[in-house]
Structures are given as C-alpha cells and as structure tokens.
Amino acid sequence: MKMNLLAKPVQKPDYHLEMMDGEMLLYHLNETTILYLNETASLIWQLCDGRQTIAEIITLLSEAYPEAAEVMAAEVEETVQQFLTAGCILIT
C-alpha cells in the first residue's frame, strides 16, 4: 500500500530508549517488546515528533546525507512502515 507522504508520524509514549553509538534500542515496558534501530532508523524515530510529515523527514535526511539521497525516500517509508507494524508510532 502506498504511504501518504503528508501524514505526520508521532511516537507513542512509554518507550524507553537506549542509545549506543548512534544506534538505539526501543523498549516498551508494559508490552515487553523491543526494537533494534540502526543509525538511520534511530534518526527517523527521533524525527517522528508529530510535527513533520513523512515527506519533510525524507527531505531533511536527504539533505543531511546527500550521498544516500536516492534511496532515502524508500528507506524512510520502509522504516515508518516497520514502526507502524511494531505499534510504536501513530500517524496523524
């Protein structure tokens, strides 16, 4: 299913974060679920603040990492979809 790039992803509360060398473990204490996020996924997670659209996240990261700009849209969409599947974000 095509993702709506104007949607604004927002983190759900109650997640405990452990940052290690730019990567992240995302842990929900009540649901006892844990996610490993690589560096890019960690950045995407931090940008899921409910204010920025998916398109804006793609633009931000493409500007920050121009060498990966060509694949950034697909990577952001895929990661946001993984967050949705894991239940750790909402789309507004």
Added chain:
Amino acid sequence: MNLRLISFGNSTIGLRYDDGRPTEMVDFLFQNITGSNYEEPWTTLRLEDHGGDEGFWLWQDDTLLFKEESFEIMANSLMSQVCFTLAYESKAGLLLHSAAVRTEEKGILLPGRSGAGKSTLTAWLIHHGFGYLSDEMVFVASGSDQFRGFTRPITIKSPARHLLPQLLKKERLVNGILQSESLDMVAPEQFGVQVVKNLSSIDLIIFPHFEASQGVQLARLSKAEAAFELMKCLANARNLEDHGLSEAVRLAKTTPGYSLGYGDSAQAERAIRQLVMI
C-alpha cells in the same frame, strides 16, 4: 526420601527423590551442581519410581507434572523442568539461554535460543580443550563482570549426533553417557575436560547459529545489536527491573559481541580461537 537443594541465578529449588533409579538419575544429572544451604527453596520437585508400566512420576509440590516409563526421557524432562523452575524465580541478574566455555585467558558466552547449535558447538569446543561452564544457561549478577554456568550434562539432540560419533558410541550410563532415541546426555567429564564451577570473567559474547552447509560467517555486532540479541536470550526478564534491559546494555557496552554463522564445528572453533587471540 532424599533431598537435594539446587541453586542457580539467585533461585533455589528442592528436589526429593527415592533411592534406586531416581538416585542414579539425580546423581548423573546434578553431579556438578551445588545447592545453597542459606536459601529456602521456593518450590520442591519430587521424583518417584513406581516401577513397571507406571515408571517415573515427577511432581512439583502437589501437582503431578509427568509420568514416564523411560529412564532416559524422564531424565531429560527432569532437567528441563529444573532449568525452567530455577529461571522462573531467578532475580537480581541476567539468566541467559547461553552456553559458555573458557580458555585459560577468556570466558566466552555463546547465547542462543533452542536450535542455535549451542550444545553441539560446546561439545565440540570442550572436546578440543576449552573448559566447560554450560550448554544451556548462565547467570550474570547485576553489576557484575563475571558469570556462572549451569554445569549440567551436555545435551546433544539426535540430528547433531553424527557430529560426535567417537564420543557417543557408549552404552546407557556407562562412562557417563545417557542415550535415548531423541537425544544424548553426556557428562562433561567424558570429554576429558575441566568443569569450571567458579565464577568466570566475561570476555567475549558470540551468538552462534548453525545452518547446515553454510561456511563460517563471523561479524562484529554493534553494542545495540548485541544488547538486542541478549534480550532475546533472556530467561528471567519478568523478574527484573526494566525487564533486564539496562543490564543487557551494560554487558553489551563492556564486552565485544559477535555473530557466528557456521555449518561445521571445526570451522567455528577456528573462528572462535582467532577471536580469543585478539
């Protein structure tokens, strides 16, 4: 009836058993495992021998858990139940599904869930000179940089039996080997190995995963990846503050972690020896 206390991971259980075959079974399974005289057992297992078709009965307090004719199958069931029951109340540290071996210099954790090849790799390694700590579970107390292994007999499932032909062509309980159709339980002493019952330093964490016909694939894990893998191998998360995450992270930050895919134990041994040399 005899009583033996079995302690591991800040958890103590009692095991009551009859004379005769139950004593033979318990002596074989727990010869390298001690109990604490200072802790009350939180529960008691009871092994009875009713003979004939009735066979062995295993109870936990007032609940009958298993009835089994076969000595070998009941031995495996009893060991599984003891591990589960110890983990159930284990606290104040990480109880990991993990094998563990050591060289003179380094203690090595080999965490992995069932099917990862922990026991087979452990058997191979100790047959080739590594010290033995466990093929199934280890405990790292909170804040500690050391671990202890649950020094049970090594359990080799039948699909891996062909890897150790020279060791397993023995008769039941002769020379410390208990064979059944589905698995073999081998006393670690059978490998002529040193059983390490003391605390050991944690110097390497290697996550093995066996896949037939694949070559060795060794990869350094990031700290986050190692902590993530450790969390997947945690057996007592429900008893720990933050489900053990902060302790898993601490361990991953202080100890190098590797992923080791292998289809041949000899290749895996060479890869592990290279890591030990680093």
